[in-house]
Amino acid sequence: MTSEMMELGHRARAAAKSLAAATTDAKDAALHAMATHIRAASKAILTANAKDLEGAKSKELKSSFVDRLTLTPARVEAMAAGLEDIAVLKDPVGRVTEKWTRPNGLQISRISVPIGVIGIVFESRPNVTADAGGLCVKSGNAAILRGGTDGFHTSQLITKCLQAGLKDAGLNPNAIQMVQTADRTAVGEMLAGLGGTIDLIVPRGGKSLVARVQSEARVPVFSHLEGICHVYVDKAAELEMAKAIVLNSKMRRTGVCGSAETILIDGAKISNLAPIISVLINAGCEVRGDAGTMAANAAVKPATEEDWSTEYLDSIVSMRVVDGVNGAINHITKYGSQHTDAIVTEDQATADHFLKELDSAIVLHNASTQFADGGEFGFGAEIGIATGKLHARGPVGVEQLTTFKYQIRGSGQIRPE
Amino acid sequence: MTSEMMELGHRARAAAKSLAAATTDAKDAALHAMATHIRAASKAILTANAKDLEGAKSKELKSSFVDRLTLTPARVEAMAAGLEDIAVLKDPVGRVTEKWTRPNGLQISRISVPIGVIGIVFESRPNVTADAGGLCVKSGNAAILRGGTDGFHTSQLITKCLQAGLKDAGLNPNAIQMVQTADRTAVGEMLAGLGGTIDLIVPRGGKSLVARVQSEARVPVFSHLEGICHVYVDKAAELEMAKAIVLNSKMRRTGVCGSAETILIDGAKISNLAPIISVLINAGCEVRGDAGTMAANAAVKPATEEDWSTEYLDSIVSMRVVDGVNGAINHITKYGSQHTDAIVTEDQATADHFLKELDSAIVLHNASTQFADGGEFGFGAEIGIATGKLHARGPVGVEQLTTFKYQIRGSGQIRPE
Known part of the structure; x- marks a missing residue:
């Protein structure tokens, strides 16, 4: 490991120790100060971002990639406001989540504590710098951020604003550090735990x-696999x-992990099929279906086996007729990603079975x-949706x-x- | 991967699905039936164990290893009784641990569910077969057990008793399976997740x-690293x-992970040193100390730097004079394993600081x-103490x-x- 990365890890470990002991007031003051520094540096951040965009354009990257990399004055303001939103959340550290007394008189309490040092590896989305950094500070953790190299200058400047906010509040600025090298081996070093200094990778x-x-x-x-989400329309649906x-579920935003990719229709009420296909097609969604779905509307294209396990993240949906709620469960178990799945029905017992x-x-x-x-869960800001089963599952706040x-x-x- | 291992994984996955839906009564009936089968097969289990011991003896293994491998009629009975103890625990599945309503009327519940398929890799301790299998069934999980090859015949027979118990209760016997090959690559296959069929390794x-x-x-x-546990005797200790x-802490049992390995004495009350050293030496414990400790008793041997991070699991202890509670905290942070540490003091503020x-x-x-x-926590049987920070920390029940x-x-x- 390079000594530069090792030192970064040790600084993070030391900062984590002091941040774990920081008061709620100090952490919240830091978050507000970070927002102030980001607003004050708005022009400089946009200039840095223009430099990053220049570099990205020469690489002929995808337009969606460039869009995520691009900051505007409104997006900079949203970052600052996001930090203030985190400040108003309840401090998650120091809660007594359980407490009991044993027959021998021992009093046992389970107390929430920070995890320690969290390594966040992300692509070229500069706003993740502020979101992730802010969430880590609120929860008493130190963050080591490694963003995509195409957003380097932007993330770098945002990190400086965050560190200035920490300093203003009397906290250790090393609680948020950004990896300085563009070398991809740095990611490998983080994934290996950076010599025992990283507790968790997000x-x-x-x-x-x-x-x-x-x-x-x-x-x-905290892994985030695909969101192959389903909506099952039961025969007893309204x-x-x-x-x-x-x-x-499909069209509000197609690029989020909670957007539906497959619609399952109960074959016991096949008359639901045509109106549901229409509402999607009228909204500009391409529908790929099985034979039953294709029979209901000539505009439906044939779905291949691959479609059932495809996360389109686009205005495309796959659609299939299934044999009741158990048919839906079998399909979802086989092709889904254990992320988010919905049933529409007026039948309570069927809903309970599905859930x-x-x-x-x-x-x-x-x-x-x-x-x-x-x-939407009321957790405030989130760092993502965890699809792993342990510790965090679902939204990670x-x-x-x-x-x-x-x-x-x-x-x-x-x-x- | 061998097709044999892959099939084992698929059987476990199917069994996990059915076990997740099993009633509390069915799971508890299975645990009682397992105990009955183990008692009925006691003689056969002891015969299988004698065969394993024969093989082990020819390898000239450590006596502690042979001891852990050895079953007696009392140890077989303890295994059966252990399964009955698990049966009386509250069902951990299906509990509503949190519930709230959002302003838009959505009702969100957080419900406990089984993890899925748990791979347990253990050394040649036949009783782990029953303990781990029983805990997995109670919690609605399927278990894939891979014990040390020296205990193969014993574990094999115990597994058959467990499967017979599952069958008696109408549950899928594949909820507890044992890896049949002695090939060590089987462990590697399990650690790689057995083609996506294993959710957790213990x-x-x-x-x-x-x-x-x-x-x-x-x-x-759920990793279980060493238990380098400390007792710090503050100046305000009784x-x-x-x-x-x-x-x-040191001598009740020296071979358990919660036994103390290092005693730290507050230098502000050095008079505590001699009586504490004496009580250990009189109990047959070897004391290795720093200069301050050695000065208090001629029988104290010199401790090396290595001693501070050694898990003796034996009648040996290291002992050091430290500069108050912060000296103790610094020592433990540097050398400890984040397992279990105790303070003895009558000063509440000092205790709170340490905790x-x-x-x-x-x-x-x-x-x-x-x-x-x-x-001792009231969790009932445990599968071990987790020293990792995520999901489970401390006793794993x-x-x-x-x-x-x-x-x-x-x-x-x-x-x-």
């Missing part, structure tokens, strides 16, 4: 980044509600899959960035043989 | 096993209590470190073998722009 990016993290990480990861939920049987992070009855979001310890208070108890 | 064994798991695992792990807690500052899974005030145990999902109930809510 990847934020597409499939290739997640795949690299999965195969190389030697420390715990049609107007089903149309609204399907449309919203119980499916092993997905989020299961909904009569609501849009696009509610898969930390803000400040609470999910804490762990716990047991404090035991006695009066001289020793353990008998 | 290693139970010594340093070399844990090191292999750390370096090879591609799925989440001496008789300190003597009792130090003695019990807050130390980032260990378990921190105790005026109680023995040997309380680091799932049974049936509750820690569950995860959660969010169930959301709506009335047609769609998400606004």
